[in-house]
Amino acid sequence: MKHKTIKLKNSVKTFFSKPANTMLVFFGLLLALLTLYPLLSMLREMFLVHSGIEKTLIRQPKGSYTLFHFIKLFGKGEWSVINFWQPFFNSLSLGLGSAIVGIALGGVVAWLMVRSNMRFKKLIGTLFLFPYLMPAWTMALYWLNLFQNSRAGSGVVGLLEGLTGICMPQRFVYGLWPCIAVNGLHFAPFAYILIGGILQNMDATLEESATILKAGRAKILRCITLPIIMPAVLSTFLLIFSSGFASYTVPIFLGGAVRFFTLSSKMKGLFNAGYSGQAYIIGATVILMGSIILFINQRYTGKRRSFTTVTGKSGQVSMVDLKRANTPIALALLLFVIFFSIVPLFVFALQTLLRNAGVYEAGNLTLDFWIGRGESAYRNGMIGGILFNKTIFSALKNSLLLSICAAAFAGTAGLFIGYAVVRRRGTRLARAVENMAFFPYLIPSIAFATIYLSISSSEAFSFLYNSFFLLVIVAGVKYLPFASRGGINSMLQISEEIEEAALVVGIPWYKRLFRILLPIQKTSILSGYLLPVITCMREVDLFTLLVPSDHFLLTTMLLGFNQTGYDQYANAITLLVIVIVLLINLLTEKLTGASVAKGVDGGAPIGRK
Amino acid sequence: MPKIELLNVSKQWGDFIAVDNLNMVIEDRDFVILLGPSGCGKTTTLRMIAGLETPTTGKITIDGVTVFDAEQNINLSAAKRDIGFLFQNYALWPHMTVFKNISFGLENLKWSKDEINRRVGEMLAMLKIENFASRYPSELSGGQQQRVAIARTLAPRPKVLFMDEPLSNLDAKLRSEMRIELKRLHADTDATFVYVTHDQLEAMTLATRVCLMKDGVLQQYDPPLTVYRSPKNFFVADFVGNPTMNFIPSDATLLDDGSIQLEFANLQARFVPNTPVDVVPQKTILGIRPEHLTITEEGRIATTVYSALPSGMETTVKVNLDGQLLSSVVFGAKDFPVDQAVNCTIEGDSICLFDELSSECVAIGRVELPNI
Numbered sequence: 001m002k003h004k005t006i007k008l009k010n011s012v013k014t015f016f017s018k019p020a021n022t023m024l025v026f027f028g029l030l031l032a033l034l035t036l037y038p039l040l041s042m043l044r045e046m047f048l049v050h051s052g053i054e055k056t057l058i059r060q061p062k063g064s065y066t067l068f069h070f071i072k073l074f075g076k077g078e079w080s081v082i083n084f085w086q087p088f089f090n091s092l093s094l095g096l097g098s099a100i101v102g103i104a105l106g107g108v109v110a111w112l113m114v115r116s117n118m119r120f121k122k123l124i125g126t127l128f129l130f131p132y133l134m135p136a137w138t139m140a141l142y143w144l145n146l147f148q149n150s151r152a153g154s155g156v157v158g159l160l161e162g163l164t165g166i167c168m169p170q171r172f173v174y175g176l177w178p179c180i181a182v183n184g185l186h187f188a189p190f191a192y193i194l195i196g197g198i199l200q201n202m203d204a205t206l207e208e209s210a211t212i213l214k215a216g217r218a219k220i221l222r223c224i225t226l227p228i229i230m231p232a233v234l235s236t237f238l239l240i241f242s243s244g245f246a247s248y249t250v251p252i253f254l255g256g257a258v259r260f261f262t263l264s265s266k267m268k269g270l271f272n273a274g275y276s277g278q279a280y281i282i283g284a285t286v287i288l289m290g291s292i293i294l295f296i297n298q299r300y301t302g303k304r305r306s307f308t309t310v311t312g313k314s315g316q317v318s319m320v321d322l323k324r325a326n327t328p329i330a331l332a333l334l335l336f337v338i339f340f341s342i343v344p345l346f347v348f349a350l351q352t353l354l355r356n357a358g359v360y361e362a363g364n365l366t367l368d369f370w371i372g373r374g375e376s377a378y379r380n381g382m383i384g385g386i387l388f389n390k391t392i393f394s395a396l397k398n399s400l401l402l403s404i405c406a407a408a409f410a411g412t413a414g415l416f417i418g419y420a421v422v423r424r425r426g427t428r429l430a431r432a433v434e435n436m437a438f439f440p441y442l443i444p445s446i447a448f449a450t451i452y453l454s455i456s457s458s459e460a461f462s463f464l465y466n467s468f469f470l471l472v473i474v475a476g477v478k479y480l481p482f483a484s485r486g487g488i489n490s491m492l493q494i495s496e497e498i499e500e501a502a503l504v505v506g507i508p509w510y511k512r513l514f515r516i517l518l519p520i521q522k523t524s525i526l527s528g529y530l531l532p533v534i535t536c537m538r539e540v541d542l543f544t545l546l547v548p549s550d551h552f553l554l555t556t557m558l559l560g561f562n563q564t565g566y567d568q569y570a571n572a573i574t575l576l577v578i579v580i581v582l583l584i585n586l587l588t589e590k591l592t593g594a595s596v597a598k599g600v601d602g603g604a605p606i607g608r609k
Numbered sequence: 610m611p612k613i614e615l616l617n618v619s620k621q622w623g624d625f626i627a628v629d630n631l632n633m634v635i636e637d638r639d640f641v642i643l644l645g646p647s648g649c650g651k652t653t654t655l656r657m658i659a660g661l662e663t664p665t666t667g668k669i670t671i672d673g674v675t676v677f678d679a680e681q682n683i684n685l686s687a688a689k690r691d692i693g694f695l696f697q698n699y700a701l702w703p704h705m706t707v708f709k710n711i712s713f714g715l716e717n718l719k720w721s722k723d724e725i726n727r728r729v730g731e732m733l734a735m736l737k738i739e740n741f742a743s744r745y746p747s748e749l750s751g752g753q754q755q756r757v758a759i760a761r762t763l764a765p766r767p768k769v770l771f772m773d774e775p776l777s778n779l780d781a782k783l784r785s786e787m788r789i790e791l792k793r794l795h796a797d798t799d800a801t802f803v804y805v806t807h808d809q810l811e812a813m814t815l816a817t818r819v820c821l822m823k824d825g826v827l828q829q830y831d832p833p834l835t836v837y838r839s840p841k842n843f844f845v846a847d848f849v850g851n852p853t854m855n856f857i858p859s860d861a862t863l864l865d866d867g868s869i870q871l872e873f874a875n876l877q878a879r880f881v882p883n884t885p886v887d888v889v890p891q892k893t894i895l896g897i898r899p900e901h902l903t904i905t906e907e908g909r910i911a912t913t914v915y916s917a918l919p920s921g922m923e924t925t926v927k928v929n930l931d932g933q934l935l936s937s938v939v940f941g942a943k944d945f946p947v948d949q950a951v952n953c954t955i956e957g958d959s960i961c962l963f964d965e966l967s968s969e970c971v972a973i974g975r976v977e978l979p980n981i
Binding site: 203205206208209210211212213214215216219223224227228230 | 659661686687688692693694696697698700702703704713714717718761765
């Protein structure tokens with residue numbers, strides 16, 4: 001008996017003598033608290049009676065268990081169709097549509113950039129990434145600025161009608177199709193990055209050897225190139241699909257006017273109407289969908305025919321000569337990317353200069369919304385133009401501070417998780433921590449926010465309610481998947497021997513980490529801190545339920561202005577956010593070579609050597 | 610019959626000249642090896658002949674057909690050159706089985722199904738990979754992948770076969786086995802082989818002719834033993850052979866009888882060229898292969914043993930001559946204690962004399978040492 005206790009004591013002691021183990025245990029507990037506990041508590045909420053209308057309908061005290069929400073949401077009748085099935089199929093269509101548009105567009109551009117001798121590659125490559133750097137909702141706003149018209153929705157005249165008098169039909173301005181177009185445009189650069197990266201890394205000798213065996217260009221593309229890049233295409237498809245399926249802000253901008261709901265926007269609606277239980281069920285549905293997609297993705301890529309690209313010396317890949325079609329294709333593509341990268345900035349700027357929205361005349365131009373003071377500004381419901389406005393500056397300050405805190409949390413946690421997981425790779429604990437750190441990725445932002453809302457509303461955690469700290473935690477945990485992936489990848493690149501060489505001369509673990517491992521991977525670690533700043537600056541979905549007031553953050557403020565009809569202010573803030581995001585991204589790229597547009601692995605830029 | 614000719618072929622990338630004005634004829638059924646240090650332009654040359662790379666200037670013909678001519682703007686694609694190409698990393702298609710990898714090329718040639726099945730079966734048997742027909746490349750070892758790649762390349766019976774460092778990804782034992790197979794394959798297939806490697810041993814053992822390149826310039830194009838015995842310059846002499854040739858700086862004077870007076874390491878010797886020479890530079894380098902620097906009691910060069918590396922079949926002895934380390938090879942199982950005094954002599958009639966300035970080989974002959 002005594003022996004056993006000593007043995008146990010010793011094995012515990014040995015276990016914790018390895019710093020990686022201590023870190024794993026610490027993060028295991030922390031992540032269980034920050035992800036598993038909220039999830040379980042959300043699942044529980046699906047069976048609870050909440051205050052308000054639910055209490056009245058069910059006639060049971062608040063907090064008692066019920067199956068009412070399920071019966072109501074999935075029962076027979078119109079309620080189920082309107083509140084679940086229609087939004088569900090809308091989400092499905094939106095996900096599918098976005099993925100198809102994104103991959104078709106991104107794939108074609110990737111091929112042109114990597115495998116053809118198209119002109120203006122550098123310019124197109126840079127501009128094409130813009131829609132991905134800009135938040136998706138800016139594209140939606142841009143769409144509205146262009147196409148809204150007197151016959152659809154709110155009736156404000158958009159640029160197209162203002163300049164040419166053409167009225168686009170309502171279904172082109174609001175609803176499923178514009179949502180697909182905007183989401184597709186936003187994710188096309190993402191597809192371009194992934195597919196282009198694979199095309200670039202794909203060993204060119206695989207195609208060359210087919211050429212020598214007399215296979216034609218078309219046959220090589222069909223039998224060699226496509227099957228090899230297929231897993232990457234499929235996983236891109238699934239990632240875009242799940243983002244599109246769960247998208248919230250774009251359908252809010254482009255769907256509200258025609259009562260077009262996706263699951264996410266419906267969930268918010270149900271919350272507002274007091275049907276929290278059903279809202280949580282929808283949230284769980286979205287999470288379930290995300291998990292299924294991730295499962296399919298892992299299942300497919302882990303197949304017998306391993307597609308790991310053997311990088312040989314690909315040498316100079318012979319580029320496909322576009323011949324006479326070169327200039328027309330390049331110019332058409334250039335115009336297209338300019339229209340969705342540079343032009344939006346001017347359109348946003350123009351909108352901020354219109355005294356009365358929708359009237360495009362020289363006499364209607366004003367700088368009041370930027371530098372207005374006194375009366376003209378008061379008339380617009382604000383104390384001065386945005387450059388003299390305290391509310392905006394406090395929102396800007398909050399947004400920046402929040403981004404920095406969240407990035408500090410995610411970056412630091414990602415770094416330690418990366419170190420611990422890589423050092424203990426293969427153990428059950430390491431796998432559990434790795435999976436838990438990735439888990440928030442599966443949960444759509446809006447659902448993630450609701451989970452935390454449910455916790456902060458409970459008595460035990462009431463100190464979190466409406467607090468800045470809550471926003472930091474939510475954002476930090478939500479961005480942890482990318483940070484920990486980045487941390488794991490960068491630590492994987494350092495061989496264990498490098499650390500062991502220090503270990504044998506008796507250097508303690510924190511010195512090994514800070515004096516040896518970090519300096520080697522400093523750029524990738526720095527980017528692990530900077531990239532979440534960008535993502536957080538442009539985030540809306542995650543914060544819209546949790547901010548103390550709309551005026552708290554730039555992005556939520558913008559949403560507020562948009563819904564109350566202050567288009568000029570909304571556009572001005574959009575412009576501000578885009579400029580900040582582009583600046584931080586530029587800074588990151590200059591400092592570390594990483595960019596939001598390059599994804600977590602910081603892959604080589606496409607089309608340049 | 611496939612004879613390959615390269616005429617004034619150059620390849621430039623911007624300011625960088627990868628291959629500089631290369632002229633070369635590859636005869637039918639030759640086994641030509643392009644040899645040189647990395648970055649010397651050998652792979653580029655191979656890829657230009659195969660049609661995977663476009664030369665900047667020059668002309669290439671295969672079997673009398675002009676496949677590339679910069680002036681006439683002719684550039685046949687690799688598919689139309691009737692060649693086989695074995696890539697360094699095998700370039701097996703990861704999404705196809707071994708069978709499909711081999712049959713894919715034959716399908717493009719519009720062979721009938723029976724023919725394809727028969728030919729693939731033949732190739733599988735020939736390379737002893739019948740058991741793996743339905744496996745995917747990722748499920749094979751390096752050596753097996755190599756065999757599949759060879760089978761795929763040989764299946765359409767190409768008349769010219771290009772190989773780009775095909776053995777460099779294999780371990781030492783497998784590599785020497787595959788060398789034997791390749792040489793046998795060359796004899797069996799009647800095809801012309803062009804082969805790229807940086808391994809001089811591979812070149813020596815496999816080639817019928819070696820093409821040695823440096824910085825894009827052809828150094829020597831001769832049968833391997835000629836390259837070994839009569840290197841054109843210092844670079845060739847140094848690159849070929851292991852252990853490498855001994856180089857001893859020496860002062861030279863041409864005597865009236867056609868022999869050359871040499872002075873090195875406080876020694877005086879007479880160099881007798883095999884063919885008479887007209888002029889000899891004053892600063893020269895004497896080049897002696899290790900097997901020609903022999904250790905004998907009667908030797909007239911006094912040295913001490915620096916270290917000895919016995920391998921059983923022979924022993925490489927590093928000896929110290931007046932501060933210079935020279936290699937000598939002693940056949941048989943022998944060992945020498947460190948710092949032992951030994952006498953050496955220079956044997957044979959393939960001793961080289963290089964011009965120190967131009968590094969060209971000025972004469973080949975024998976060395977006579979005076980009595981001590």
